[in-house]
Amino acid sequence: MGPPARVLTSNEIVFVGSGGGRMTTASQLRATGGLWIAMDGTQIAVDPGPGALVHCRSRKLRLDPAALDAIILTHKHLDHAGDANAMIEAMTTGGTKKRGFVYAPRDAYEDDPVILQYVRDYPEGTGILEPGGRYPIGGITLETPLRLRHPVETYGLRFVGSRYTVSLIACTGYFPELEEAFVGDLLILNVVYREPRDTIHLAIPDARRLIAALRPKLAVLTHFGMTMLRAKPWELADAVAQETGVRVLAARDGLRLALDEILT
């Protein structure tokens, strides 16, 4: 038995993992555990990739999935969904306590489903994310303003709480509508590449443009592929901060952001 789980009562974001993309996932140079969001007494795991459950349970993080109110997948790719079933079982204490919600795009449930049939009865409910969706979860509202540009059905997320709005632009190519849809106090961007390489992932120039347009109080870059890791993401984040005049951080595994300290 490890130490008892921490109780997150404050408004806090934990970067369970800061890695993304196939090569980082395969090498585990950065963990691929996604995010843990605690706001207004509500706790949500987002994109639990391979290793999410182990990292949540680690001595360093001590996050208890049995306290989760929801698990959300922005899309079905492995680096976002590899531990989805393990986390659903953990949220429901091995399927013995019917509780919590799961939200994912339709294709995560349909052909080649990443949410297994047999775990779907464990939570209180499962929901399908759609463009323009609004989903009340505990004390906050999840919004999915837009479908993103990615090979499988993918959504960006906004978590609207009583004090803060946290926006996540998940894996996508750049398109102008992103510049209006993801306004928030905190903006998290999945930046897989340093230089633009394709039309389905953000690179540093896209992140710079989005941060300059959306002007959050704080932007955090995460979900780093190998070209980002080689280029030292914290140096790239500093450069984007100087160019935009917005505070920008590069996530690292286990980074905790206390919103009451960092956003006020």
Ligand SMILES: [Zn+2]
């Ligand atoms: Zn990804």
Ligand SMILES: [Zn+2]
């Ligand atoms: Zn993807």
